[in-house]
Amino acid sequence: MDQLHTALGSLKLLRTSVGQIFETLGGGIRIEHGEEHGENKFLHELQELLTLTNTHLRDLESTINSLSTPPAPLTLGNTSFLTQELSQDRQALYSQLVNSYKWIDKVHEYGSIASTVLHSNSLKRSFNNNSNKRRRPLVSCHNIPPTHFENVLTSNCLSDMTINITRPHARNAIVYITLGRVLKAALIFKGIMIEWVTVKGYDETFDDDLWAESRHQVFRKVQDHTHSAMLHFYSPTLPDLAVKFFMAWLHSYIKLFSEPCKKCGKHLLNSYPPTWRDFRILDSAFHEECK
Ligand SMILES: [Zn+2]
Structure with a gap:
């Protein structure tokens, strides 16, 4: 060696x-x-x-x-037992195994590099670093009782909005919102913070894949805007308010197909309705090009 x-x-x-x-x-x-x-x-x-x-x-x-030629092939732990395999197609496993060992080594290497890079990144979404001691005590956004969560959601549920809270993965909830007969949205929560939003048309379902985008371009655009809103309203210190504002903002899409653009006054521009909603002035619809 x-x-x-x-x-x-x-x-x-x-x-x-x-x-x-x-x-x-x-x-x-x-x-x-x-x-x-x-x-x-x-x-x-x-x-x-x-x-x-x-x-x-x-x-x-x-x-x-x-160098002398090795007397026997180098063994990697229990892989030597693979030589006892009789079936022809399984004998090729050895080289695949060596390759996967190499891959795992690489993953470890990249993982440690990524972790150092991410640790030095100050743009953290979570308030884990308590370096500022004078900051007021933080409400935990990840660990909140389900009853409180449901209260926050239902109290912010506006007219023409139906919500359905599910918890397929124990703690973290997925909230399905149907907005009138316009659109459907799936809000994936972590604690009481919105982690992801998928927007689909009223005629579509979330059955097959929660992350799959809508087949309609217009709802894909709306989804992009919901992601901007999710980050805009994000507030780890006042998570309940963040949900409240987001829900109110999302509700303004009730007039997605009926309200003209605030700027150009048209309903359609480049075949799109006004898909953008202002974060501060709710119910103000704009085309993406007009905002
Ligand atoms: Zn416009």
Whole structure:
């Protein structure tokens, strides 16, 4: 094993020095070579690099020669039992297994890099960092009793709105909202915070996939706007109010197909009704182009 490691080490060295050669060649004559004898110095540098590469190549050759062929294939734990497999098509599992080991290693590596990057990111949606001690005590948005959740939802349910609260995954609720005969929305909650919204037409269902988009372009546009609204009204300190404002805002879509645009006064622009609703002035409809 040690020999293999040294061989791999010298292979790495060789690759680095070859890489250096190409880098120097690509860079050409640089300022630090001086103006007068620049060419000579450049060639000299190149020659040195080539000699170095030669040495590395010789090192690699000698380490490879000292390697002995392994007596048996390298085993990875219990994978050696795979050789006892009689069925032909399952014998190929070994190489697939090695590949998946490699993948898992990569996933671990990328995962740890991602975690360091994300930890340094200050744009956190949750208030986990209690660095500011003077901040008032936080209401937990994730762990709220179901009765309170239902109260908040039903008290903010406006006319022409029907809501149906389901809890397929124990704590976190999915709320289905039907708005008149215009649209349907599925609100996926985490605690009392809205995590995702899917908007569909009145004639569509959420049966097959909660995340699948509507087959109508207009509701896909509305869905995009609900996501902006979800982030706009988001407030971890006053989560109940965030839900209240969001519901009121969503309710303004009751006139999606009947209200003209506030700016251009038309019902249709580029074949779309006014799909945008202002966050502050509710019931003000705008085309995406007119907002
Ligand atoms: Zn308009």
